[in-house]
Amino acid sequence: MLLTISTTYQPATDLGYLLHKNPARLQSVEITGGQAHVFYPEATAERCTAALLLDLDPVGLVRGRGNGGQDGFTLEQYVNDRPYVASSFLSVALSKAFGTAMNGTCKDRPTLPAQPLPLVAKVAVVSAPGPDWPRRLFEPLGYAVEVETTLLDPTMPEWGNSSYYTLTLRHEAIRLSELLTHLYVLLPVLDNDKHYYIDQQEAEKLLHRGGDWLPQHPERGFITRRYLRYLAGIVNPTLARLLEGDELNDPADETPPPDPLSKKEGAPDDSARSISGAPSFLERGLAPEGSREVNAEGDRRLSLHDQRLQQVAHEIYQLAPKRVLDLGCGEGKLLRLLLRQPKIEYILGMDVSHQALSRAAQRLHLDEMPPRQRTRIDLIQGSLLYRDDRLAGFDAAALVEVIEHLDENRLAALEAVVFGQARPAHVFVTSPNADYNQLFEKLNAGEFRHDDHRFEWSRAEFAAWAAGLAERHGYQVRLVGMGEEVEGVGAPSQMAVFVLSD
Numbered sequence: 293m294l295l296t297i298s299t300t301y302q303p304a305t306d307l308g309y310l311l312h313k314n315p316a317r318l319q320s321v322e323i324t325g326g327q328a329h330v331f332y333p334e335a336t337a338e339r340c341t342a343a344l345l346l347d348l349d350p351v352g353l354v355r356g357r358g359n360g361g362q363d364g365f366t367l368e369q370y371v372n373d374r375p376y377v378a379s380s381f382l383s384v385a386l387s388k389a390f391g392t393a394m395n396g397t398c399k400d401r402p403t404l405p406a407q408p409l410p411l412v413a414k415v416a417v418v419s420a421p422g423p424d425w426p427r428r429l430f431e432p433l434g435y436a437v438e439v440e441t442t443l444l445d446p447t448m449p450e451w452g453n454s455s456y457y458t459l460t461l462r463h464e465a466i467r468l469s470e471l472l473t474h475l476y477v478l479l480p481v482l483d484n485d486k487h488y489y490i491d492q493q494e495a496e497k498l499l500h501r502g503g504d505w506l507p508q509h510p511e512r513g514f515i516t517r518r519y520l521r522y523l524a525g526i527v528n529p530t531l532a533r534l535l536e537g538d539e540l541n542d543p544a545d546e547t548p549p550p551d552p553l554s555k556k557e558g559a560p561d562d563s564a565r566s567i568s569g570a571p572s573f574l575e576r577g578l579a580p581e582g583s584r585e586v587n588a589e590g591d592r593r594l595s596l597h598d599q600r601l602q603q604v605a606h607e608i609y610q611l612a613p614k615r616v617l618d619l620g621c622g623e624g625k626l627l628r629l630l631l632r633q634p635k636i637e638y639i640l641g642m643d644v645s646h647q648a649l650s651r652a653a654q655r656l657h658l659d660e661m662p663p664r665q666r667t668r669i670d671l672i673q674g675s676l677l678y679r680d681d682r683l684a685g686f687d688a689a690a691l692v693e694v695i696e697h698l699d700e701n702r703l704a705a706l707e708a709v710v711f712g713q714a715r716p717a718h719v720f721v722t723s724p725n726a727d728y729n730q731l732f733e734k735l736n737a738g739e740f741r742h743d744d745h746r747f748e749w750s751r752a753e754f755a756a757w758a759a760g761l762a763e764r765h766g767y768q769v770r771l772v773g774m775g776e777e778v779e780g781v782g783a784p785s786q787m788a789v790f791v792l793s794d
Contacts, residue, residue: 293382294416295344296333297471301409304340308332309401310468311342311393321388325349328385346385377419377456379483383476394476396469403702406644406675408465413475417442417456420482426459428511429478434646436462465673466646473501481518490521495530500743505647507534508623508654596775596784598625603774604690604720605629607789611718613687614638619676619710620694624652631656631669639669640682646673677705683714690720693785696745703757711765711790719767719790721758722774726750727781751782758788766793 299307308315315335321328326348334341387394396405420426427437438460441453463471477498498506498519506512512534520527604626608616614637618626621641630639643649649671653659658666674680676694683689689710695703710719726748729735740748749757755771762769767790773783 293346293376293379295382295386295475296341296414297344297468298339298341298412298414299409300339301407303337305335305337306401306404307340307342307468308335310398310404311390312398313342313389315340315342319389321385323381323385323388325381328389330389344382344385344389346381348381377417377483379419379485380480382415383480386472386476390472394469394472396467402699403677403705405467405469406677408467408644408646408673408675411463411466411468411471413461413471415459415461415475415479418459418479418482419455419485420457421455423453423457425482426457429481429515430461430474432510432650433474433505434463434466434650438462463646467644470505470645470647474505477501477506477519478515481515490523490526492526495520495526498530499533502534504645508647508651600692600722600774600785600787601626601629603772603787604692604722605633607720608636608688608690608718609633611688613718615686615688616640617642617683617686617689617714617716619683619689619691620644620697621652621671622648624655624671626690626692627652627669628656631665637668640686641669641671642674642676642680642683643671644673644675649673676709677702679709679713683709686714686716688718688720689714689716692720692722693724695721696723696740696748699746707761707765711761711767715765715792717792720787721790722785722787723754724748725754725773725782725784725786728778728784730781731778731784751786754786754788758790762790767791768793 297307297311301307305315311330313319313330313332315332319330321330323346326346329345329347331343331345332341333343392398393405398404418426423439423441426439430437440458440460442456442458443449444451444454461471498516502515506515509515513531516531516534517527520530608630612635614635616630616636616639618630618639618641621627621643622645624641627639627641630636641649641652643652652671656669658669658671672682674682676691677698691710695706698706710716724741724745727750729739729741729748730737732741735741751771758769758771761767769791770789772787772789774785774787775783777783
């Protein structure tokens, strides 16, 4: 089986840095039943192609297994398509050969993994339930999919096509780590014949690799069931975890634990009111979806995630700006609140993830939006680490829970782009308060609230960063707690409000 990945990004040979494989030499890794070889059929500044070739030993696949557990005919262990079809073997090879690239790490080019690239992946061959299934799995992720059928027997064309296909995936702008992750999960789904034991560990791998995109995939049920071989005892809990919410494994998105010291028994619950005491979006009938009932009397208590969005939206509402940026807009929850503010004439949402932007477009129903409303909003793909002239000329910008997903040494690049070049008149930056983490029962000491967080700052650290940034770029700054304050640790989240000085 053969996988090739090509790019025309300039210089194209940066693909070698991302994959941690030198284009000048052949490299091999051992896998179950054979070897995986990495080489480059072409490597120029204009175009570079990396190839992953699996050389499986049919006898090696059987050695030591016995015949127990094999379904089908007696010689199936020896007469099968395993050495030739992209399957779970290829997923293992991807993990072993390109594991660092899949994790989005590049020591020599630290900013490169976040860069969306034009990529083309070709797999020969895949086994699938039908020619439409590769499209159903990959097109929702933004790929242009080409499926080339294979005759069952070239000498007998009247027999028709086989269940084997050559698959070509094209994406105009995607991070290499995302492409590798999609292949890692979906190729075994297409093939459905795993060479390893399926247990809870495999479910955790699926949640880890698919947590960012699988919950919104229209075929998530099919993907989960096929990946876990229809084992109901594993499939059902895994699907339930996928559907728990849009942000997985983030205790910061749960309703904060009650503080026994901050309220006397019987005190009214003011969690549906913004911290400033101004009328909340709930009271004006503009509450974000996801608000949930917590008692029989109908008092609504917002999750911390929705509290953040509501508070930022209320801050922007008080400014009455005409043009607003949502940087790192994700799936469009804040964008939806901003669209409800009639004084805002234009909103621009930007995110590095094509999948997140696709989900935002669906959440906002852009395709069904009236023409006049549609002119008020655009979604663009881009990175906050690189200069982008599209970000200039805005009255306000929001970065809600964005900075902690970057390595600290990359914050200077974000600072230069947002505060040095784009220079919105007002900037709202929110981030978790590490001082508060001790109140989350499921969070061990030293752990972050989300496995993608690169850091979480205390109130003092956040204040020092915000003060330095404001001084360097001519802004004034004020700090605001987000969520219910607890004596000694503060609020669960913190916000810096930057105002450009005259």
